[in-house]
Amino acid sequence: MAKIIGAVTTSHIPAIANAMANGLEETPYWKPFFDGYPPVRDWLNEKKPDVIILFYNDHGLEFFIDKKPTFAMGVADEYYNSDEGWGIPTIPPVTGESDLSWHIANSIVDEGFDMTICQEMKVDHGLTVPLNLMWPGHQYGHVKVIPVCINCEQYPMAQPWRTFELGRAIGRAVASYEEDINVVVFGTGGMSHQLDGERAGFINRAFDIDCLDKLVSNPEALTKYSNMDLVEQGGAQAVELNMLIAMRGTLLGKVTERHRNYHAPISNTGSGLMLLENEMPTAE
Amino acid sequence: MAKIIGAVTTSHIPAIANAMANGLEETPYWKPFFDGYPPVRDWLNEKKPDVIILFYNDHGLEFFIDKKPTFAMGVADEYYNSDEGWGIPTIPPVTGESDLSWHIANSIVDEGFDMTICQEMKVDHGLTVPLNLMWPGHQYGHVKVIPVCINCEQYPMAQPWRTFELGRAIGRAVASYEEDINVVVFGTGGMSHQLDGERAGFINRAFDIDCLDKLVSNPEALTKYSNMDLVEQGGAQAVELNMLIAMRGTLLGKVTERHRNYHAPISNTGSGLMLLENEMPTAE
Amino acid sequence: MASNYTDRKFQGTYLFDGQMAKKGYGLNKMCYSFNDQIARDAFNADPEAYCEKFKLTEAQKEAIRNKDVIGLLREGGSIYYLAKFTGLLKLNMQDIGGLQTGMSTDEFKAMLERNGRGEV
Amino acid sequence: MASNYTDRKFQGTYLFDGQMAKKGYGLNKMCYSFNDQIARDAFNADPEAYCEKFKLTEAQKEAIRNKDVIGLLREGGSIYYLAKFTGLLKLNMQDIGGLQTGMSTDEFKAMLERNGRGEV
Ligand SMILES: [Fe+3]
Numbered sequence: 001m002a003k004i005i006g007a008v009t010t011s012h013i014p015a016i017a018n019a020m021a022n023g024l025e026e027t028p029y030w031k032p033f034f035d036g037y038p039p040v041r042d043w044l045n046e047k048k049p050d051v052i053i054l055f056y057n058d059h060g061l062e063f064f065i066d067k068k069p070t071f072a073m074g075v076a077d078e079y080y081n082s083d084e085g086w087g088i089p090t091i092p093p094v095t096g097e098s099d100l101s102w103h104i105a106n107s108i109v110d111e112g113f114d115m116t117i118c119q120e121m122k123v124d125h126g127l128t129v130p131l132n133l134m135w136p137g138h139q140y141g142h143v144k145v146i147p148v149c150i151n152c153e154q155y156p157m158a159q160p161w162r163t164f165e166l167g168r169a170i171g172r173a174v175a176s177y178e179e180d181i182n183v184v185v186f187g188t189g190g191m192s193h194q195l196d197g198e199r200a201g202f203i204n205r206a207f208d209i210d211c212l213d214k215l216v217s218n219p220e221a222l223t224k225y226s227n228m229d230l231v232e233q234g235g236a237q238a239v240e241l242n243m244l245i246a247m248r249g250t251l252l253g254k255v256t257e258r259h260r261n262y263h264a265p266i267s268n269t270g271s272g273l274m275l276l277e278n279e280m281p282t283a284e
Numbered sequence: 285m286a287k288i289i290g291a292v293t294t295s296h297i298p299a300i301a302n303a304m305a306n307g308l309e310e311t312p313y314w315k316p317f318f319d320g321y322p323p324v325r326d327w328l329n330e331k332k333p334d335v336i337i338l339f340y341n342d343h344g345l346e347f348f349i350d351k352k353p354t355f356a357m358g359v360a361d362e363y364y365n366s367d368e369g370w371g372i373p374t375i376p377p378v379t380g381e382s383d384l385s386w387h388i389a390n391s392i393v394d395e396g397f398d399m400t401i402c403q404e405m406k407v408d409h410g411l412t413v414p415l416n417l418m419w420p421g422h423q424y425g426h427v428k429v430i431p432v433c434i435n436c437e438q439y440p441m442a443q444p445w446r447t448f449e450l451g452r453a454i455g456r457a458v459a460s461y462e463e464d465i466n467v468v469v470f471g472t473g474g475m476s477h478q479l480d481g482e483r484a485g486f487i488n489r490a491f492d493i494d495c496l497d498k499l500v501s502n503p504e505a506l507t508k509y510s511n512m513d514l515v516e517q518g519g520a521q522a523v524e525l526n527m528l529i530a531m532r533g534t535l536l537g538k539v540t541e542r543h544r545n546y547h548a549p550i551s552n553t554g555s556g557l558m559l560l561e562n563e564m565p566t567a568e
Numbered sequence: 569m570a571s572n573y574t575d576r577k578f579q580g581t582y583l584f585d586g587q588m589a590k591k592g593y594g595l596n597k598m599c600y601s602f603n604d605q606i607a608r609d610a611f612n613a614d615p616e617a618y619c620e621k622f623k624l625t626e627a628q629k630e631a632i633r634n635k636d637v638i639g640l641l642r643e644g645g646s647i648y649y650l651a652k653f654t655g656l657l658k659l660n661m662q663d664i665g666g667l668q669t670g671m672s673t674d675e676f677k678a679m680l681e682r683n684g685r686g687e688v
Numbered sequence: 689m690a691s692n693y694t695d696r697k698f699q700g701t702y703l704f705d706g707q708m709a710k711k712g713y714g715l716n717k718m719c720y721s722f723n724d725q726i727a728r729d730a731f732n733a734d735p736e737a738y739c740e741k742f743k744l745t746e747a748q749k750e751a752i753r754n755k756d757v758i759g760l761l762r763e764g765g766s767i768y769y770l771a772k773f774t775g776l777l778k779l780n781m782q783d784i785g786g787l788q789t790g791m792s793t794d795e796f797k798a799m800l801e802r803n804g805r806g807e808v
Pocket residue numbers: 012013057059126189190240
């Protein structure tokens with residue numbers, strides 16, 4: 001049976017891609033951020049997961065507000081990036097996993113999750129930056145990725161209780177998949193930040209650290225927040241915490257924190273890197 | 285406060301548009317079908333609803349399986365039809381109602397319905413045929429329409445219990461809208477039919493009539509069916525019954541059947557026209 | 569190969585699930601393109617080249633050539649998009665029903681009438 | 689006018705809800721088009737004509753002319769799509785932060801550092 005063996009939270013901001021493209025990892029600004037990653041890379045290289053389920057939001061590459069899905073997921077064997085408006089060179093395609101993707105889609109739509117199901121989906125920095133952080137030099141072609149895209153751009157948005165439930169449903173779907181494969185879940189984005197308005201630049205370090213703590217041991221507490229609570233506490237774009245909350249929902253077993261690196265600011269954001277292991281109860 | 289005063293079930297097949305365009309309403313083939321409509325038209329002209337919420341499925345005009353939403357809804361002030369592949373002249377635009385649409389979207393996404401929200405959405409015969417049936421000669425420009433599109437083309441599809449719950453959530457959203465307007469809900473499509481495969485031509489008259497009965501007085505019984513049950517009992521495209529089930533979900537008051545006309549076959553389908561009135565309990 | 573949606577089978581019925589949606593992607597995309605007159609004209613002008621553009625498999629091309637609706641369903645076609653192909657061939661739903669069931673259009677219509685009266 | 693998503697207000701914060709999404713539709717659609725180099729070139733060649741193509745209101749055009757980010761937000765712009773406009777102007781997120789808060793880019797960065805250390 002398929003198993004979710006762990007999960008990672010990570011930032012996905014485009015500035016990271018620029019820093020990596022320009023070799024700035026060891027500069028004073030970036031070092032405290034990038035120094036967090038080697039233990040997570042090592043863990044991934046040791047565990048060699050077959051599939052990554054990656055929660056992200058699309059920042060206006062594939063989806064526009066002409067037709068904006070609350071939840072979209074890919075079911076393709078390949079995904080492409082393309083110009084997001086800044087003329088940055090596009091990167092190699094991302095490998096998909098259509099069989100498990102359709103299995104998840106079948107399972108969670110039956111459970112009442114009203115997914116938009118995509119056989120073609122351009123993926124933006126929200127998905128590609130985390131992959132490149134884990135396998136630098138875009139060396140992630142061997143890993144199969146299932147993109148799950150959560151609307152964080154336009155209200156109404158799914159509330160934290162709902163994104164957590166989405167995660168749980170995906171966790172159950174993976175657990176019912178018959179192939180013996182290992183899955184790791186990425187929750188990307190956030191944490192506290194506000195890009196727009198006179199309140200731009202808002203960061204709430206204490207709130208972020210509290211969220212990371214709760215993600216480990218008390219995720220239900222996070223589901224009590226509304227998106228408006230997240231905006232109040234974490235800034236306008238802190239709704240991206242929904243991706244971390246969805247990630248946590250997929251972990252149905254015993255969860256152990258293996259690594260953490262909180263650093264702020266990176267660009268305008270608080271960045272929370274965390275590695276969680278998930279141990280499913282052994283069937284007797 | 286806004287009120288849902290009633291609902292209509294009706295077929296939406298393209299053959300009806302052709303019959304109306306060619307003046308065939310009084311021919312022996314079509315007469316038993318069209319003879320059912322005058323009482324419903326009279327009721328609509330008497331009640332003059334401000335808004336129609338219309339459940340339909342898109343048969344491949346706006347949506348393709350590249351990105352297929354389980355539930356999509358329009359929030360625009362206008363919707364356009366266009367060539368569906370047969371070169372039929374396109375028809376006048378449909379008037380929308382963005383304010384109530386956004387109110388519904390806000391309310392139901394908060395309740396955990398993962399809508400795809402559309403400011404631009406081409407509407408196909410599934411939406412336009414019912415409007416033209418109610419206001420012949422495309423005289424429906426004065427009525428504001430909110431399109432709600434349910435995936436009936438690709439599995440996985442929302443199950444009947446879920447489409448019923450969607451209806452109920454929309455019913456609650458309308459009831460919480462502050463303007464004093466009257467709303468009528470259309471559930472379009474179905475009933476039993478199968479277009480494809482060696483089983484093409486399957487129609488189940490007894491099942492259809494039983495479904496109409498249950499829609500009036502025991503809709504919960506319909507929510508016990510799975511989509512596979514609908515396929516077995518009503519043919520491959522009987523999953524379009526989900527639009528009727530969603531419609532029934534919106535009626536939260538006392539429901540009375542005012543009119544019915546079942547006729548089969550129309551093209552390859554069983555056609556169920558029904559007019560229901562919905563009386564909300566008066567607040568004391 | 570993508571997962572089946574269900575284990576249930578219905579005689580003479582092709583459930584359009586993920587497995588079929590994947591198999592028939594190019595075929596259905598071609599049919600979806602027929603919403604546009606320009607696409608219909610391009611297909612009519614050179615069907616083989618148009619099929620090639622959407623990377624149809626040989627089996628799909630063969631079924632398109634033969635107007636073989638059952639073959640198209642087996643190769644991942646969805647009736648909703650195939651209807652745009654059969655529309656381009658000027659076939660209506662009863663014509664297609666006849667083709668799929670091995671009846672003439674009139675025989676198929678007569679069956680619909682019987683089914684509609686509940687004589688089954 | 690479309691419904692507000694919420695009654696809650698946050699100082700200096702523009703919630704992008706249905707009301708704003710409707711108001712800013714053309715503006716955001718123009719910004720979304722900037723994903724393509726051809727669109728960026730067309731805008732740069734003749735900004736007024738390009739704005740006209742997307743039916744921007746006079747207030748939106750004025751805010752585009754003045755690179756007035758707060759004005760664009762007030763007129764229904766979403767930061768996610770506006771970022772493609774500011775990218776075209778070669779402004780990064782700290783530049784925009786400065787513009788919106790009335791600081792220089794360096795002052796804005798210093799504030800981020802303080803906020804990041806939790807000195808608030
Ligand atoms: Fe983001």
